[in-house]
Amino acid sequence: MKKIILITGISSGFGKASARLLAEAGHTVYGTVRRDCETDKSVNVLRMDLTDAGSIHEAVEAVISKEGRIDVLINNAGMHTGGPIETLPMEYVRLQMDTNFIGTVNLTKEVLPYMRRSGGGTIINFSSIGGLLGLPYQGIYSAAKFALEGFSEALRIEIRNFNIKVIVINPSDFRTKSSLNRRNFLSPTGSDDPYKKQYEKTLAGIEKDETGGLNPVILTKKLLKIVEYKNPRQRYIIAKFLPKLAVALKHVLPGKLFGRLIGIFHGIY
Numbered sequence: 001m002k003k004i005i006l007i008t009g010i011s012s013g014f015g016k017a018s019a020r021l022l023a024e025a026g027h028t029v030y031g032t033v034r035r036d037c038e039t040d041k042s043v044n045v046l047r048m049d050l051t052d053a054g055s056i057h058e059a060v061e062a063v064i065s066k067e068g069r070i071d072v073l074i075n076n077a078g079m080h081t082g083g084p085i086e087t088l089p090m091e092y093v094r095l096q097m098d099t100n101f102i103g104t105v106n107l108t109k110e111v112l113p114y115m116r117r118s119g120g121g122t123i124i125n126f127s128s129i130g131g132l133l134g135l136p137y138q139g140i141y142s143a144a145k146f147a148l149e150g151f152s153e154a155l156r157i158e159i160r161n162f163n164i165k166v167i168v169i170n171p172s173d174f175r176t177k178s179s180l181n182r183r184n185f186l187s188p189t190g191s192d193d194p195y196k197k198q199y200e201k202t203l204a205g206i207e208k209d210e211t212g213g214l215n216p217v218i219l220t221k222k223l224l225k226i227v228e229y230k231n232p233r234q235r236y237i238i239a240k241f242l243p244k245l246a247v248a249l250k251h252v253l254p255g256k257l258f259g260r261l262i263g264i265f266h267g268i269y
Contacts, residue, residue, distance in 0.1 A: 003227065004067045006030045006060070008050065008107065009077025011037045014126070014174070017220045018076070019043045025224055030063050032077065050077055050103025051095070060110040069118040072227055073111045075104045075125045078144075082186050082203060084195035085139045093140050100144035105151060112159065120163030124226065125152050129172045129243045133250060136266050137195075137202045156234065167232050169223070170247075172239030173209045174216050202266045214240065 005022055009015040010031030016039070019031040023042035031039065032048035039045050048059040063070055078100040081092045108123060115121035130138055131145030149168065156166035186203075189196040219238055226232050237244055246265075250258055263269045 003027045003071040004030075004063070004069055005072040005074065005227065006032075006063055006070050006111065007074035007076055008032045008048065010039060010043060010045070011035075014171075014216055014219055014223075015076045016040070017216055018074070018223050021220050021224050022227065025228075027072075027227070028067065030059075032059055050107065051098045053106050056103070056107050056110055060107070060114075064114055070111050070114055070121065071118075072122045072124065073108065073115075074223070074227075075107065075123070077103075078126070080138075081140050082138055082206070083189065084137060084193070084199055087189060087193055087195060088140060096140045096144050097147070100141075101147045101151070104148060108155070112164070115164050116159075116162045120165075122165045122167065122227070122232070123155070124167045124169060124223070127152070127168050127170050129170055129237070129239055129247065131168075132170060132237075132247050133262065136263065136268060137199055138206070165232065166234070167226060168235045169219075169226075170235065170237045170239070171219055172214070172237075172243035174214050174219060198268060202268065205267055214238075 005027050007015060007019050007022070007029065008031075010019040011033045015031065019029050020040040020043065023029040023040065028044070029042070030044045030046055032046045033039065034047070034049050046059040046062055048055045050056065060070070079096060081088060081096045083092075104125065111121075111123070115123075125148055127148050128141075128145045129135075130142040131149045134142045134146075152166050152168050159166070189199055193199075222236065222238055226236065237247060246262070249261070253261070260269060
């Protein structure tokens, strides 16, 4: 069955590839971008900035005015900060939360009334392994994803009677432009920063893991299946063995031991 899909952040990465694949599968896809960029001709492009509530409203109304409904909302867009929590500039903290969390909440609130009126729908929120584990030197990114996890859990219960599903996807490291994009929002540690040496060591490991991450095609194909499943699961962890193991161990190990293991993995201690 062909669905009307709104997906955010199609200028690159998961969003761009997923929008194209969903359109090729016969769905009507609307994708959002913040600025002009090259996009697939099979995708309807909308200008939207998650930090601008007005642009969010206009994008949703544009889809409704043409299609009359939105069957699937895919909250994919986001940004990625990195750095010691103590020295990360507050403007990066605010931008991270405004984009990855507040923007997602605003967009979801705009779409929900139309899903209720049409008798149901599906909301797919892109979280992260960092939404299940507090990642050192990615603490504010993790905080935004943790917030998204709680939001999704509560929302799922609130809208169940309206036949609206809420699904969370937790990817780990994929070969995308995450490292390059994060470079624009790194804590500018100087020679007097007490975290400088450790931070640079940990960051090198993070970027190595991302470079050797999974092929994004794995995630885009899985997303297509999730969209078309009649009864999808509430969560999909799409990751290599070690991140999946870490998520499992968090629930069985004492907190101090688990924290030490995460620190060792990131070159700390």
